[in-house]
Amino acid sequence: MYIAFKLNNFIMIFVDTDIFIPIYLNLADFNVLIIGGGKVGTKRAISFAEHGAKVTVISLSFSDELLKNQDKINLLNENANELSEELLSRFDIIVTATNDKVLNSKLCSKAKQLRKLCNNPTNPEESNFIVPIYYTDNKLSIAVTTFGKSSLSSKYVLELIRENILSNNAIYNLIEAMGDVKDLLKDEIKDPSKRFTYYSKIFNDEIFRNYVNEGKIEQAINRAKVIINE
Ligand SMILES: C[C@@]1(CC(=O)O)C2=NC(=C\c3[nH]c(c(CCC(=O)O)c3CC(=O)O)Cc3[nH]c(c(CC(=O)O)c3CCC(=O)O)/C=C3\N/C(=C\2)[C@@H](CCC(=O)O)[C@]3(C)CC(=O)O)/[C@H]1CCC(=O)O
C-alpha cells in the first residue's frame, strides 16, 4: 500500500494513492469500534454515531465529550493491549486512535487480517480506508484527501471549491434541472439505450443551459421536452 525509502536521513513514505477507491458508505447499524478516547477518537466516534453507526469506544481514559454522550456511544474502560481477536471480530469497522503508534499498528494489522475495514489515523498508509475532509448538502457532497500529507491543505482545497464553484447557484439549478430531466425521460422513453442519448443532448443544449443559469427551471424543462419531441 506504500513505498518507503531513506533520503537525506529522512524516511520518505509515498502512499500508493491509486489503491484507494472513493466510496460513500451508509453505515446505519454497522458496529464500529474506536480504540482510544482522546481528541482524534472522539471526533471519529461522534461522526460515526451521528451517521447512524453503533459505536463503541475502548480506552484507558475518555474525553468529556464522550462522557457526555454515553447514551449514544458505548464506552469500555479497558487496556487495548489486551484486546482479543474474538472482540475485534464483533465489529465491522475499527479505528485505532490511541497515542501509542506501535499499539495502533498492531491492532490495525490484526483487524485487516480479520478482513475488517481499519482506519489508523496515526499511520494513514496502514489504513485500508481514509476519512476525508468533506462537505455535504442535500444536493451534493465533496470529499477531499491528500492521503494524510496535510489536512490543512485538504481543508483549503475544499474551501476554494465551496467559495469559487458552489457559491454559484447555477450549479445547484443545473443539478435540480437535470434531476427533473431524468424523471421526465424515465417517464417518456422506456428504452434505456434511447434514453441515454438525450441526457448529454439536453445537458449541452445552449437554450436549456441559459434557462438553468437564469434559475428558470420550468422553462428549462419545457426546452428539454422540445428536444425530446424533435
Ligand atoms: C478530515 C479529518 C477528519 C477527522 O480527523 O475526523 C482528518 N484530519 C483532520 C484534521 C487534522 N489532522 C491533522 C491536523 C493538524 C494540522 C495538519 O497537520 O494538517 C488537523 C487540523 C485540525 O485538527 O483542524 C494532523 C494529522 N492528520 C493525519 C495525521 C497522521 C499522520 O500524518 O501521521 C496527522 C498528525 C500529524 C502529526 O502527528 O504531526 C492524517 C489524517 N487526517 C485525516 C483526516 C486523514 C486524511 C485526510 C486528508 O488527507 O486531509 C488521515 C490520513 C487519517 C485517516 O486515515 O482518516 C480532520 C478534519 C477536521 C476538520 O473538519 O476541520
Ligand SMILES: NC(=O)c1ccc[n+]([C@@H]2O[C@H](COP(=O)([O-])OP(=O)(O)OC[C@H]3O[C@@H](n4cnc5c(N)ncnc54)[C@H](O)[C@@H]3O)[C@@H](O)[C@H]2O)c1
Ligand atoms: N488523523 C488525524 O487527523 C490526527 C490528528 C491529530 C493527531 N493525530 C495522531 O493521533 C494520535 C492520537 O491523538 P489524540 O490527540 O487523540 O491523543 P490523545 O492523547 O488525546 O488520546 C489518546 C487516547 O488513547 C488512549 N490510550 C492510550 N493507550 C491506550 C491503551 N493501551 N489502551 C486503551 N486506550 C489507550 C488514552 O487513554 C487517550 O484517551 C496521536 O498519535 C496523533 O499524532 C492524528
